[in-house]
Amino acid sequence: MMDPExxxxxxxxxxxxxxxxxxxxxRIATGQWKPGSLLPSEQRLAEEFGVSQGxxxxxxxxxxxxxxxxxxQGRGTFVAAHSRQTALFHFFRMVDHDGRRQEPVSRVLExxxxxxxREQAAALGIxxxxxxxxxxxxxxxxxxxxxxxxxAVPTALITSLPLEVGQPxxxxxxxxxxxxxxxxxxxxxxxxxxxxxxxxxVEHLGVALHTPLLEITRVARDxxxxxxxxxxxxxxxAHTAYRNEIV
Amino acid sequence: MMDPExxxxxxxxxxxxxxxxxxxxxRIATGQWKPGSLLPSEQRLAEEFGVSQGxxxxxxxxxxxxxxxxxxQGRGTFVAAHSRQTALFHFFRMVDHDGRRQEPVSRVLExxxxxxxREQAAALGIxxxxxxxxxxxxxxxxxxxxxxxxxAVPTALITSLPLEVGQPxxxxxxxxxxxxxxxxxxxxxxxxxxxxxxxxxVEHLGVALHTPLLEITRVARDxxxxxxxxxxxxxxxAHTAYRNEIV
DNA sequence: CAGTGGTCTAGACCACACA
DNA sequence: GTGTGGTCTAGACCACTGC
Numbered sequence: 432m433m434d435p436e437x438x439x440x441x442x443x444x445x446x447x448x449x450x451x452x453x454x455x456x457x458r459i460a461t462g463q464w465k466p467g468s469l470l471p472s473e474q475r476l477a478e479e480f481g482v483s484q485g486x487x488x489x490x491x492x493x494x495x496x497x498x499x500x501x502x503x504q505g506r507g508t509f510v511a512a513h514s515r516q517t518a519l520f521h522f523f524r525m526v527d528h529d530g531r532r533q534e535p536v537s538r539v540l541e542x543x544x545x546x547x548x549r550e551q552a553a554a555l556g557i558x559x560x561x562x563x564x565x566x567x568x569x570x571x572x573x574x575x576x577x578x579x580x581x582x583a584v585p586t587a588l589i590t591s592l593p594l595e596v597g598q599p600x601x602x603x604x605x606x607x608x609x610x611x612x613x614x615x616x617x618x619x620x621x622x623x624x625x626x627x628x629x630x631x632x633v634e635h636l637g638v639a640l641h642t643p644l645l646e647i648t649r650v651a652r653d654x655x656x657x658x659x660x661x662x663x664x665x666x667x668x669a670h671t672a673y674r675n676e677i678v
Numbered sequence: 679m680m681d682p683e684x685x686x687x688x689x690x691x692x693x694x695x696x697x698x699x700x701x702x703x704x705r706i707a708t709g710q711w712k713p714g715s716l717l718p719s720e721q722r723l724a725e726e727f728g729v730s731q732g733x734x735x736x737x738x739x740x741x742x743x744x745x746x747x748x749x750x751q752g753r754g755t756f757v758a759a760h761s762r763q764t765a766l767f768h769f770f771r772m773v774d775h776d777g778r779r780q781e782p783v784s785r786v787l788e789x790x791x792x793x794x795x796r797e798q799a800a801a802l803g804i805x806x807x808x809x810x811x812x813x814x815x816x817x818x819x820x821x822x823x824x825x826x827x828x829x830a831v832p833t834a835l836i837t838s839l840p841l842e843v844g845q846p847x848x849x850x851x852x853x854x855x856x857x858x859x860x861x862x863x864x865x866x867x868x869x870x871x872x873x874x875x876x877x878x879x880v881e882h883l884g885v886a887l888h889t890p891l892l893e894i895t896r897v898a899r900d901x902x903x904x905x906x907x908x909x910x911x912x913x914x915x916a917h918t919a920y921r922n923e924i925v
Numbered sequence: 926c927a928g929t930g931g932t933c934t935a936g937a938c939c940a941c942a943c944a
Numbered sequence: 945g946t947g948t949g950g951t952c953t954a955g956a957c958c959a960c961t962g963c
Binding site for chain 1: 744768769777865866867868869871872873874888890891913915919920921922923924
């Protein structure tokens with residue numbers, strides 16, 4: 432059975448697998464296929480879309496490369512779901528002196544809903560009178576507070592956040608966004624600068640005033656590329672560093 | 679390396695395309711296929727290796743993804759060659775305030791051959807009595823010196839370097855390594871920290887003593903993963919920043 | 926025009942997970 | 945054993961490049 436929605440001729444040529452992929456991405460984005468759920472087999476999908484198994488396969492493989500799917504021989508194809516480990520592995524880049532990855536503990540210092548600053552509004556593509564969750568937290572590695580972080584996320588996207596001030600966070604923010612609000616962080620851009628420690632860093636990181644700190648400004652986006660979150664992290668790099676692999 | 683306790687029911691299983699790929703990577707690594715040269719067609723390669731076109735195709739596609747090859751419909755498949763633009767695009771991450779990529783001008787301050795320091799020897803996997811080219815240079819963006827950089831590369835790999843002290847560099851180092859010595863930089867690891875400006879940075883970057891600077895330590899490797907070069911860059915991030923895209 | 930890589934199909938068999 | 949994804953083949957046709 433041939434789906435007339437799938438155009439084949441030359442004008443505006445677009446490969447079949449790209450069209451199939453678009454349809455499947457849409458099913459994930461709209462929640463029709465939820466994170467962690469099992470997809471139909473390649474053969475079923477091929478029948479449904481009216482293409483060959485090889486064509487569906489190419490679409491699925493690209494989506495796996497993009498980390499939208501997880502495929503396991505003998506088991507099936509699943510919609511990728513953030514866990515604490517996967518979220519940290521892809522988005523947390525701090526390592527210790529030996530280059531080993533370190534898992535941080537996060538402690539919330541403040542959590543308020545307020546209007547976006549001009550910088551936040553510009554980065555998130557929202558109006559400056561729109562509301563955001565404004566979170567201030569420290570992240571500890573080896574029991575030592577090494578990062579002071581300010582997070583802003585529009586309440587229009589993430590209505591509520593179960594954060595307890597003063598407590599270690601049970602879940603990573605990206606896990607919460609996905610599990611509780613159906614918003615999946617798929618990519619991000621980071622801008623890194625060196626800055627001098629100010630009063631908040633002196634207080635919460637225990638560094639001297641004007642100590643050089645690594646400032647990371649990150650805009651995190653969903654799978655369509657729409658901005659979801661802005662965070663600015665100031666890191667004490669005396670015992671830890673930011674690691675980037677260029678491939 | 680293979681533990682017999684963990685040997686799998688079908689020992690030594692390795693996909694055909696992976697074996698074909700290994701043979702082709704070897705031809706590039708040994709210089710049998712040189713950067714910029716045209717490969718035989720998929721059909722020819724399939725006949726030569728005694729496999730189907732689809733199998734060769736899968737090997738070629740993986741190598742293209744890894745940027746070892748460049749493929750052009752209607753023209754053919756070529757061995758990837760660094761140009762100033764591609765080298766900078768993949769390895770130079772500094773952007774201006776608007777997030778636009780900037781091309782630097784490099785000016786050599788010193789170039790000597792000396793014994794490796796202990797740190798250099800460890801990073802490059804060479805003996806501490808081995809010789810390296812030790813290069814000190816500034817990199818300018820918009821006419822302003824923003825990076826002071828120390829490069830170390832073993833003379834065992836790169837015998838000679840045509841650098842003129844005080845002059846802007848005509849070619850990127852990675853282009854020289856590949857064109858003149860057959861050494862292709864394929865990947866790198868970078869470690870970023872914030873540090874305080876010392877006397878050399880005060881002199882060459884025109885910053886105040888103890889100004890926070892972004893320090894980037896990079897180990898660059900060839901396509902087999904062997905370390906080729908160590909460079910430590912100290913960057914004034916007042917008007918420029920390091921950009922990283924997480925996908 | 927001929928030759929290249931890119932897409933698509935159909936079918937066979939293999940490796941793997943799980944009941 | 946059954947069903948899944950992974951590999952491999954053979955062949956057709958399409959889009960693109962350059963002579």
